[in-house]
Amino acid sequence: MTAWPDDDVILYDGVCVFCSRWVRFVAARDVERRFRFTAIQSPYGMRLAQAFGIHLQDPDTNAVVHGGEAFFKSDAALTVLSNLPGWGWVRALRVVPKPLRDAVYNLVARNRYRIFGKYEACFIPDAELRARVME
Incomplete structure (x- = not known):
């Protein structure tokens, strides 16, 4: 893995309605304001995605850098959730085999745009959340 200088950064698809709701979900529960967010469509997000080999036009995963390590797919979601207050119980889901998760x-x-929709442009966070966005 390429070393990344920032920690607790969540990379997400900024035009994906589901992904943007995920960001709002995390931000609302992250009372310590630990996590920061970057859309794959932003200059910072593009650099991060390229460093991790994520396809810019068709991203198939979100990612989180936590503890100096990059996590993808279900590992990323479980890593983020397990670091939110009251959500530590999700660590138990790691017993489910990774291929199944x-x-x-x-x-x-694969079906996120069809099921949840897609924005024409990147989701614009409110002022409070914008302070936690890395562009």
Whole structure:
């Protein structure tokens, strides 16, 4: 993995309605304001995606850099959730085999635009959330 200088950064698809709701979900529960966010469509997000080998035009995963390590797909979601207050119990889901977890993740990821919709342009966060966005 390429070393990344920033920690607790969530990379997401900024035109994906589901992904943008994920960002708002995390931000609302992250009372310590630990996590920061970057859309794959932003200059910072593009650099991060390229460093991790994520296709810019058709991203198939979100990612999180946590503890100096990059996590993808179901590992990324579980890493983020398990670091939110009251959500530590999701660590137990790691007993589910990764191929099975990622199969479910992939099913949702492949159909996210069809099921949840797609914005014409990147989701614009409110002022409070914008302070946590890295562009």
